[in-house]
Amino acid sequence: MFDLTGKCALVTGASGGIGGEIARALHARGATVGLSGTREAPLSALAGELGERTHVLSCDLSDPAAVDALPKVAADAMGSLDILVNNAGITRDTLFMRLKDEDWQAVLDVNLTAAMRLCRGAMRPMMKARWGRIVNITSVVGTTGNPGQANYCAAKAGLVGMSKSLAQEVAARGITVNCVAPGFIETAMTDKLTDEQKTGILGAVPMGKMGTPSDIAAAVVYLASAEAGYVTGATLHVNGGMAMV
Amino acid sequence: MSDISDRVKKIVVEHLGVEEDKVNENASFIDDLGADSLDTVELVMAFEEEFGIEIPDDAAETIQTFGDAVKFIQDAA
Numbered sequence: 001m002f003d004l005t006g007k008c009a010l011v012t013g014a015s016g017g018i019g020g021e022i023a024r025a026l027h028a029r030g031a032t033v034g035l036s037g038t039r040e041a042p043l044s045a046l047a048g049e050l051g052e053r054t055h056v057l058s059c060d061l062s063d064p065a066a067v068d069a070l071p072k073v074a075a076d077a078m079g080s081l082d083i084l085v086n087n088a089g090i091t092r093d094t095l096f097m098r099l100k101d102e103d104w105q106a107v108l109d110v111n112l113t114a115a116m117r118l119c120r121g122a123m124r125p126m127m128k129a130r131w132g133r134i135v136n137i138t139s140v141v142g143t144t145g146n147p148g149q150a151n152y153c154a155a156k157a158g159l160v161g162m163s164k165s166l167a168q169e170v171a172a173r174g175i176t177v178n179c180v181a182p183g184f185i186e187t188a189m190t191d192k193l194t195d196e197q198k199t200g201i202l203g204a205v206p207m208g209k210m211g212t213p214s215d216i217a218a219a220v221v222y223l224a225s226a227e228a229g230y231v232t233g234a235t236l237h238v239n240g241g242m243a244m245v
Numbered sequence: 246m247s248d249i250s251d252r253v254k255k256i257v258v259e260h261l262g263v264e265e266d267k268v269n270e271n272a273s274f275i276d277d278l279g280a281d282s283l284d285t286v287e288l289v290m291a292f293e294e295e296f297g298i299e300i301p302d303d304a305a306e307t308i309q310t311f312g313d314a315v316k317f318i319q320d321a322a
Contacts (some may be wrong), residue, residue: 124290127290128286128290135269170283172283173283
């Protein structure tokens with residue numbers, strides 16, 4: 001089950017903790033992976049670790065022209081584009097009353113608009129192939145909201161609505177569009193929290209522990225697989241019970 | 246001329262799975278050949294690739310029938 005041999009997957013934000021683990025998991029199932037991110041060094045390091053069936057595809061997701069070009073670049077490099085994982089995301093946290101236009105725009109541009117552009121660019125090869133898997137990484141806070149993250153939550157909730165609409169348009173073409181919504185996951189971002197902050201957050205997680213990037217990667221592998229072919233427009237929450245929605 | 250028409254017809258027959266004799270000059274992709282709106286987008290994509298042309302969105306909207314498609318491609322090629 002969940003064999004991805006022969007499939008080509010583009011993963012954005014592959015230089016980060018969750019994105020890197022998603023790429024590792026897809027690769028371990030036999031997929032060829034295109035590692036995209038802004039920082040080339042961690043991408044090259046990951047490519048070196050994974051070995052064959054790996055392509056480094058650096059891209060600045062705040063540059064619309066570069067984002068529009070990426071699906072074709074990826075398909076040319078890998079031979080096709082069967083799986084797209086929109087994982088890249090940024091935060092510009094601030095209280096709403098202090099929220100600046102540029103903090104709003106930057107988060108929307110990278111977390112939502114870039115994902116839209118990549119989905120749009122991936123449509124042509126997927127429609128022709130009559131097969132495709134799009135997995136958009138949202139967040140539990142896209143559903144629950146979170147103080148200080150109005151921009152991030154808006155983008156993540158927007159991603160869910162966009163995914164559902166696209167899912168309906170292309171369902172009859174063998175293309176599924178789903179979301180994975182991580183809860184509190186151990187990454188460089190959460191490492192910065194104090195023990196006190198962590199204890200506070202974990203109080204809201206019934207499992208009493210943080211998730212790991214591989215918990216997210218496993219959900220992505222499932223949704224990217226042939227076995228998940230009847231699942232579309234869904235959001236798979238991976239949050240230790242933090243929000244049961 | 247007929248070469249373009251034949252190539253367009255082949256794409257339409259293959260894509261929509263219709264009988265060749267149904268694909269006549271005035272056959273509407275949506276009303277007569279059973280295409281949905283996404284099929285028409287895919288047909289335009291297929292025409293672009295087959296003939297190496299670019300069909301802008303506003304022009305694509307005017308291509309309603311087999312005859313429209315052949316005429317547009319003849320003019321563009």
